[in-house]
Amino acid sequence: MFTHSCLHNKQLFLLLAYLFLFPSESLAHKIRVFAWVSGNMVTVESGFAGKRPLINGKVTVKDNKNGTILLQGNSDEKGVFTFPIPDKARAEARDLLIVVSGGEGHQNQWLIPSTEYLPQGEVPSPALDKKPCLSPTASPSSSAEVDNAELKQLIEEVLEEQLAPIRRSLAKAENKKPTIHDILGGIGYLLGLAGLAAWLKNRRPGGQQKQ
Amino acid sequence: MHISEGVLTAPVLIGGAVLTAAGTTVGLKKLDYDRIMTVSMLSATFFVASLIHVPVGPGSVHLLLGGLLGLLLGWGAFPAIVVALLLQAIFFQYGGIVVLGINGLNIGGPAVLCGLFLSPLLGGSKKQLMTAGFLAGFCSMFLSALLMAGALFLSDQGFLHAAVILLSSHLPIMLIEGLITMFVVSFLARVQPEILSLTTRK
Numbered sequence: 001m002f003t004h005s006c007l008h009n010k011q012l013f014l015l016l017a018y019l020f021l022f023p024s025e026s027l028a029h030k031i032r033v034f035a036w037v038s039g040n041m042v043t044v045e046s047g048f049a050g051k052r053p054l055i056n057g058k059v060t061v062k063d064n065k066n067g068t069i070l071l072q073g074n075s076d077e078k079g080v081f082t083f084p085i086p087d088k089a090r091a092e093a094r095d096l097l098i099v100v101s102g103g104e105g106h107q108n109q110w111l112i113p114s115t116e117y118l119p120q121g122e123v124p125s126p127a128l129d130k131k132p133c134l135s136p137t138a139s140p141s142s143s144a145e146v147d148n149a150e151l152k153q154l155i156e157e158v159l160e161e162q163l164a165p166i167r168r169s170l171a172k173a174e175n176k177k178p179t180i181h182d183i184l185g186g187i188g189y190l191l192g193l194a195g196l197a198a199w200l201k202n203r204r205p206g207g208q209q210k211q
Numbered sequence: 212m213h214i215s216e217g218v219l220t221a222p223v224l225i226g227g228a229v230l231t232a233a234g235t236t237v238g239l240k241k242l243d244y245d246r247i248m249t250v251s252m253l254s255a256t257f258f259v260a261s262l263i264h265v266p267v268g269p270g271s272v273h274l275l276l277g278g279l280l281g282l283l284l285g286w287g288a289f290p291a292i293v294v295a296l297l298l299q300a301i302f303f304q305y306g307g308i309v310v311l312g313i314n315g316l317n318i319g320g321p322a323v324l325c326g327l328f329l330s331p332l333l334g335g336s337k338k339q340l341m342t343a344g345f346l347a348g349f350c351s352m353f354l355s356a357l358l359m360a361g362a363l364f365l366s367d368q369g370f371l372h373a374a375v376i377l378l379s380s381h382l383p384i385m386l387i388e389g390l391i392t393m394f395v396v397s398f399l400a401r402v403q404p405e406i407l408s409l410t411t412r413k
Contacts, residue, residue, distance in 0.1 A: 030215075030303070030304055030305055031215070099217070101218070105213075105214035105215060105218050105219075105359060105362070105363055106213075106214075106215050106218075107215045107217060107218055108215065109217070178262060178302060178303040182302035182303060183258075183259060183262070183302075185302060186255070186258050186259075186295075186298040186299070186302050187255045187258065187259070189298055190251050190252075190254045190255045190258060190294065190295070190298070191251055191255070193251060193294060194247050194248050194250070194251030194252075197242075197247045197251075198244070198247050198248070201244045201247065202244070
């Protein structure tokens with residue numbers, strides 16, 4: 001009987017050791033969402049806290065003002081879902097509310113304000129004026145406009161490349177795992193509550209119970 | 212096992228909150244002076260247990276240990292679980308304040324139920340004790356998954372689909388919970404048997 005329980009203890013120890021030493025990378029039960037605009041596209045990255053992506057998660061894009069569903073889709077095996085900004089939202093300058101649901105009652109959301117995808121106050125004219133000054137071989141205005149469009153796209157592409165790591169680190173910063181402070185804080189609260197309860201129960205209406 | 216905010220409809224949330232408030236009140240009423248520290252320690256255990264994850268398929272599931280709390284605390288498991296859930300919502304953003312009621316019911320309800328039904332077995336033979344431990348761990352998780360599917364169904368999220376996914380994905384963790392609860396209970400029976408008699412003693 002004794003050896004039997006010893007064996008059990010060993011198994012339990014191994015199981016617990018396994019659980020503690022190889023925790024899965026994901027902390028399920030909290031979905032993280034991170035979305036950004038590049039050009040006319042919005043990219044939504046979703047996953048569980050930690051690194052594991054949310055595969056085939058249901059992404060719903062809503063108009064934040066009245067909650068109408070603009071479009072729906074599923075995230076791919078990297079947890080990414082990309083969609084073009086709906087013309088309707090663009091025309092009415094609506095904020096996009098992106099809700100990602102992982103089933104099993106887990107979901108989270110991300111808001112993209114219209115200011116993030118609408119050009120700020122439509123100011124193409126200064127750029128047009130400056131362009132000929134920058135290039136000495138100034139061409140007729142029509143080709144300058146074409147150049148401008150091309151240039152704009154080029155800049156966007158380069159910016160996208162440059163910004164990608166920053167986006168990633170931002171997403172990482174959003175993705176907070178419980179820290180040791182959180183855990184110890186919680187345990188401290190619970191012990192404190194026990195103390196409080198003990199004190200309340202120990203109070204006698206007649207005065208002190210012990211000196 | 213924690214339902215996020217914004218998934219459930221108001222009636223489900225309110226219903227859950229009312230039942231959880233009732234359960235917590237009963238738990239606090241039945242809580243006597245000697246058990247305060249035990250409740251708090253087990254609450255802390257529950258609080259931390261959800262950080263232990265077991266990978267299952269594409270996702271992962273975590274321990275709850277509701278069955279253990281139910282066995283050791285009886286009705287006292289309700290306030291212990293609700294307070295721990297509140298702290299998890301604040302510190303880890305698991306679940307949330309609005310869904311605290313329904314999550315408390317989903318996890319605390321089965322825990323108390325299993326505890327009330329199975330704790331009489333704790334005073335029996337070693338075999339009975341271990342059976343009680345395993346069943347408490349297994350059944351509390353099973354019922355929690357079922358209740359969760361029910362809550363999702365009432366909010367039109369599709370019961371059968373959710374129930375199948377929830378139950379199948381939680382099956383491994385149900386077994387693990389059962390085993391862990393069994394080991395903990397048999398360990399306590401050897402080292403600190405007076406803890407086990409707390410629920411049965413009246």
